[in-house]
Amino acid sequence: MRIFVIPGVVAAFSLAVIWVALQLDVSPPLIVGDSMQPRVFPILLMVINLVLAAFLVIQYRKSPPPKVPWEGFQTWGSVVLFAIFFPLTVYIDMMIAIAVVMFVMCFLWGERRLHVAAAVAVITPAAIFFLFDLVLRVRFPRGLLTNWYYG
Amino acid sequence: MIEALQAMASVVLDPYLIVLILLTTIMGVVIGVLPGLGATTGAALLLPFTLTMEPVHAIAVLATIYVSATFAGSITAILINTPGTAAAAATTFDGYPLAKRGEAGRALGIAVISSTFGGVFSVIVLCIAAPVLARVAYEFRPPEYFALALFGLSMLASISAGGAVRNLIGGVFGVWLATIGVERTTGVERFMFGNYELYEGLSFVPVFIGLFALSELLVQSKRVNEVVDAITLKAVKLPTREDYKRIWKTVLRSCGIGTFIGVLPAEGATVASMIGYSEARRWSKNKEEFGKGAIEGIAGAESANNAATGGAMVPTMVLGIPGSGTTAVILVGLMVHGLRPGPYLFTEQVDKVYQIFGAMLLANIVFMAMGLYAAKLFARISLIPLQILWPIVFALAVIGAYALSSSLLDVWIALIFGVIGFLARRHGFAVAPIAVGLILGEMVETNFQNSLKMFEGDWWRILTQPLAAMFLFFAVLGLFGSSIVSGISRLRSKAD
Structure with missing residues (x-):
């Protein structure tokens, strides 16, 4: 069953793109x-990916992919932090x-010295912020601090 | 030629550029010794900082990061058995065993000298080969560019990380990403889902920051509890006359191999160093020493990976086809700073091109001095705790993604591609093919469309163009070459 997961994801994505x-x-x-219609090139690409996904199944049947161990809370916690950042x-x-x-x-x-983490x-x-604002002249999006800083 | 030499020499007359190269070399070496932060990630993170610089200075910064980080990976490869960059993986095979025998200084000395030789050799080849190739490329029309881009994509099948099929899936996904936005000829919106910030397509910089820097952050999070066994270093020792006698042939061979591999589209320093190492072993009289601390092994890997840096710049600057992941970032840098890569760069802005080459040459010499006299200090930097280092990388990544066009959408794109890159790597897919595909995507589609217009819709007439047919033949060879060779050898072994 495991051999179909990744090719299945590739195939599902390709079919979704073709549909769109x-x-x-x-x-x-x-x-x-x-020339060609704007839809043709992406469809062509996804057809290639469907063929490649089929090849991947054949490849995985010969030598199944190793089982990927589940990462620790540091990894998935960081992904959650990416989402919270939004x-x-x-x-x-x-x-x-x-x-x-x-x-x-x-x-x-794993940094347990809170003052180090805070620093x-x-x-x-x-x-x-100061490097980008003063040297590179980049304006950051408005928010609590930037409203106060930009005035 | 004299003008080119003058332009290269002008680098040493520009004090600002010299200071910039010095600082960037330090930064490049720091990036190279920090495990996980390779040349590509470093260049992607630093690209937004170059926004206000002059084009030559900006590209010189990125190129300096490329050469110095590629070298610096060897410091940690030798001292802590952890390659700072993927290109230094082959250096661990003999560098670490030699360091464990108490000869860390000698191992580093050989790595520094071989890297410098490889880097300088490849820049000289770059200076000679690039204008020659540019003259040939003047004759290229849409069919040739289309075939060339396909050849570049087909080479993804042979890069080391990930399997051929997985790399190609990544490459095709990257090409598809390039179709997001408004199709230029017809004005039809593709895959924008009503988001008008995507009108001009996905920006390369946030995608690259996500794929290389943020995905690496998630990969490194698995290593937080690893204990590093560091070897103490007294001082870097220059190779002795005996050492030179043993390694000079290996260095020369690896310089040739590295430069050639670098010139091939999508190949890079990692492939070059592996081949450089295996060739060093194949030709060595002391094969039994390999894996136990053979100096030829260090020299072979290090001269090849640094020789690949100059080689990879050839297709990048002349054809607009990235020679490696890092040159893909440099290519974006060229575009951001208004230097359109391609043969016309060598007629319209030749002085700038040679100033960049001059900066690369200078960077090779500067990192040699740093490698010889400050390797001990840089090795200590590699011991910075990951829990401090990677949150800093996060801050640099999100602000870098935002800074280029002051768009929050770019930050989300970087974060999303960080997760996509991580999931891809988790399942054995390399991220470099996605980046290469994204860059080559527009080139493939536009030139295919223009070829169709040229030949009144008869796509097969592309094959009637000799140069295009040759590139397509190479593309087929790139895709199926290894299968054909293994098939032939299987038939031969059956016949025997």
């Missing part, structure tokens, strides 16, 4: 001329979001 591509607008022949940035502030994620990530990965989480985003 088939819904794309058709361009008038006058514009397309001797609402924090949109609803509070990007710099605060970075600091929070950095602090929790330090702790999650890393505060100094790094602050240093990067």
Whole structure:
């Protein structure tokens, strides 16, 4: 069963893309001329991927892929932090979001000295912020801190 | 030629550029010694910092990161048996055993000298080969570019990480990513789902930051509890006359191998170092020493991986086809800074091109000095706890993704591709093919469309163009070459 999981995901994705591509607008022949409709190229690519997925099944039947051990909480916790970063940035502030994620990530990965984790989480985003703001002239999205800083 | 030499020499007259190369070499070596943070990740993270620089300075920074990080991977490979970059994996085979015998200084000395020789050799080849190839590339029309891009994609089948089929799936996925946005000829929106920030397609930089930096963060999270067994280093020792006698043939051979492998689209320093190492073993009189601390093994791997850096810049700058994952980032850097890669770069902005080559040459010399005199210090940096290092990388990654076009969408793209890259790697798929596919995607589609227009819809007439047919033949060879060779050898063994 395991041998079908990855090829199955590839095939399902390819079929989904083909379905979406088939819904794309058709361009008038006058514009397309001797070339191809915009939907053709992505469909062609996904057909190639379907063929490759079939090859992958054959390959996996000969030598099944090794069972991937489930990662620890550090890995999946970090993925969750990626997801949390989104609402924090949109609803509070990007710099605060970075600091929070950095602090929790330090702790999650095993840093038990809270003052070290806090220092890393505060100094790094602050240093990067000032570098980008003052030297590279990049404006960051509005939020709690940036509203106060930009005025 | 004289103009080119003048442009290269002008690098040493630009104090700002020299300071920049010095600082970037330090940064590159630091990136190279930190396990997980290779040249590609380093270049992707630093690209946004180059935004306000002049084009030559910006590309010089990225190229310097490339050469110095490729070398620096050997420091940790020798001292802690952990290659700082994938390209230094072959260096561990003999570097670490030699260091365990108490000869860490000698091992590092050989690595530094071989890397410098490989790097300088490849830059010289780059200076000679690139303009020649550019003259040939002037004749290229859409069919040739289409075939060339297909050849580049077919080479994904032979890169080491991941299997051939998995690499090709990644490559095709990357090409599909390039179709997101508005189709230029017809104005039809493709896969945008109403998001007008995707009008011009996916930005390369956030995708690369996600694929290389953030996916690596998730991979490294599995290593937090690993205990590193470090070897103490007193000082780096320059090779003796006897050492030189033993390694010079290996170094020369690996320089040739590395440069050639580097020139091939999508191949890179990792493949070069593996082949350099195995060839060093094949030609050595002391085969039994390999794996136990043979200096030819270190020299073979190190000169090959650094020779690949200059080689990989040839297709990148002349044809716009990345020679490796890191040159894919450099290619994006060229585009971001308004230097359109291709043969015309060598007529319209030749002075800039040679200044970049000059900067690469200088970087090779600077990292030699650093390798010889500061390797001990850099080796200590590799012991920075992962729980401190990777949250910092996270901050650099998200701000870097945002900075290029001040778009929050780019941050989400980076985070999403971080997870996609991690899941792909978790199941044995390499991420470099996705990056290469994304870069080559537009080239494949646009040139295929233009070829169809040229031949009034008869796609098969592409095969009637000699150069295009040759590239397509090589593409088929790249896809099925290894199967054909193994099939023939199986038939032969049956016949015997």
